[in-house]
Amino acid sequence: MxxxxxxxxxxxxxxxxxxxxxxxVDYITSYEKLHVFETxxxxxxxxxxxxxxxxxxxxxxxxxxxLAATDGRENLNxxxxxxxxxxYVGRVSRAVQAQHAAALTESxxxxxxxxxxxxxxxxxxxxxxxxxxxxxxxxxxxxxxxxQIGESKYGKPMLDRxxxxxxxxxxxxxxxxxxxxxxxxxxxxxxxxxIMMLHADAFCLARQLRLTEDDAFYRELRTAWQVGIESLFxxxxxxxxxxxxxx
Amino acid sequence: MxxxxxxxxxxxxxxxxxxxxxxxVDYITSYEKLHVFETxxxxxxxxxxxxxxxxxxxxxxxxxxxLAATDGRENLNxxxxxxxxxxYVGRVSRAVQAQHAAALTESxxxxxxxxxxxxxxxxxxxxxxxxxxxxxxxxxxxxxxxxQIGESKYGKPMLDRxxxxxxxxxxxxxxxxxxxxxxxxxxxxxxxxxIMMLHADAFCLARQLRLTEDDAFYRELRTAWQVGIESLFxxxxxxxxxxxxxx
Numbered sequence: 099m100x101x102x103x104x105x106x107x108x109x110x111x112x113x114x115x116x117x118x119x120x121x122x123v124d125y126i127t128s129y130e131k132l133h134v135f136e137t138x139x140x141x142x143x144x145x146x147x148x149x150x151x152x153x154x155x156x157x158x159x160x161x162x163x164x165l166a167a168t169d170g171r172e173n174l175n176x177x178x179x180x181x182x183x184x185x186y187v188g189r190v191s192r193a194v195q196a197q198h199a200a201a202l203t204e205s206x207x208x209x210x211x212x213x214x215x216x217x218x219x220x221x222x223x224x225x226x227x228x229x230x231x232x233x234x235x236x237x238x239x240x241x242x243x244x245x246q247i248g249e250s251k252y253g254k255p256m257l258d259r260x261x262x263x264x265x266x267x268x269x270x271x272x273x274x275x276x277x278x279x280x281x282x283x284x285x286x287x288x289x290x291x292x293i294m295m296l297h298a299d300a301f302c303l304a305r306q307l308r309l310t311e312d313d314a315f316y317r318e319l320r321t322a323w324q325v326g327i328e329s330l331f332x333x334x335x336x337x338x339x340x341x342x343x344x345x
Numbered sequence: 346m347x348x349x350x351x352x353x354x355x356x357x358x359x360x361x362x363x364x365x366x367x368x369x370v371d372y373i374t375s376y377e378k379l380h381v382f383e384t385x386x387x388x389x390x391x392x393x394x395x396x397x398x399x400x401x402x403x404x405x406x407x408x409x410x411x412l413a414a415t416d417g418r419e420n421l422n423x424x425x426x427x428x429x430x431x432x433y434v435g436r437v438s439r440a441v442q443a444q445h446a447a448a449l450t451e452s453x454x455x456x457x458x459x460x461x462x463x464x465x466x467x468x469x470x471x472x473x474x475x476x477x478x479x480x481x482x483x484x485x486x487x488x489x490x491x492x493q494i495g496e497s498k499y500g501k502p503m504l505d506r507x508x509x510x511x512x513x514x515x516x517x518x519x520x521x522x523x524x525x526x527x528x529x530x531x532x533x534x535x536x537x538x539x540i541m542m543l544h545a546d547a548f549c550l551a552r553q554l555r556l557t558e559d560d561a562f563y564r565e566l567r568t569a570w571q572v573g574i575e576s577l578f579x580x581x582x583x584x585x586x587x588x589x590x591x592x
Contacts, residue, residue, distance in 0.1 A: 251499050251531075252501060252502050254499060255502070259529070260574065268578075283501045315584065327506055327507065328507065330570070330577060331507050334570065334573075335562065337517065
């Protein structure tokens, strides 16, 4: 499995992803799941991918091939709006799936990719879109400023508690908290954690970092969160029958 | 869906469950999912149920009918060990499923129940067991002192963080925290929350409570947890590029 997350704030976008890929439980490898496309001065895109690794890798190859082609074909640079780029990526995803569908169905294997496309085209607001395997998409909103793909349930409660009205740096911190909860509770999601951050109207990657298990900041954050949760739990209201906290 | 949870501590067991049942999204009702069997002075059992409501209700009817029968048939009182009771409940579950399997398969509907059986028989330690739809079971351990059925992912991170070495009252508090996270993030799990608590070697229910959304204690606990999490999040370590917390 995989867990990827994008958070949209007033001033930018944070993308975060684990790097674990597994085929069964006995072939576990590490892959980047965030792909940046700085393709022209007026635009930037990041694609986060979950689902079939074969499908998502081929989609990224197709997107890069279309950009390099000189025959005027549709590509990430030909979109005038972010939603057009999402539709184009959805069509590429469908084409990649169609290529292998017969063989995969024969083997009873799902080749479905789910993607998040985020970024900005000059003149439009920055945005994030979740592209379903069927090629259609949904967009994040003020009320739901985040999108998740893959193993999304473990990391959702903290997004629901803390995910609104954040600064971009706080959104990055929350993304790490959400990833870490998932990594602790599910073996198929694993460090290192990749983070990418965009500022609105900048059209280039503002920050890119990789947090390994041993990274000093990641250790400090994990410890502060764990110790803080333990101490908060110890301070919670008692049931009416409790006297000093023991039954 | 449903979310039920059992936590075993050194001194007893806590069971917790939401009460929401839904058939699709337009028929949402409220049902108890914790069933207590105080059947003899030397034993007590609690059964928590998730999955097909029809199947779990019928299983509970069968367990009570077998207890009332006078023909010496197997029932919860005839088990000498907790694992024998689990095997018996598993067989009842299989029999109930077999009755309706053909018709359900025809309609493409799953009638699978998943159960937690917890309690104690005099002379044995208290324990909790998760009974799969196939009738086999797993038991909680020192390392993993909790079992979950139904919509289990949202509420797992806090169990993984805080679930070991607890007093019975702290286990009940943690169960409420785990349920509340799930209720916030998933519409198919809903209040009121039912809690049952057993003390080891007592063979009767120690406490039984129902927390509605408006319950004063539940409101106080929710608020303390939310405010505490917000304040903890605000105090977390900053990235190395941050100066005063804004990017």
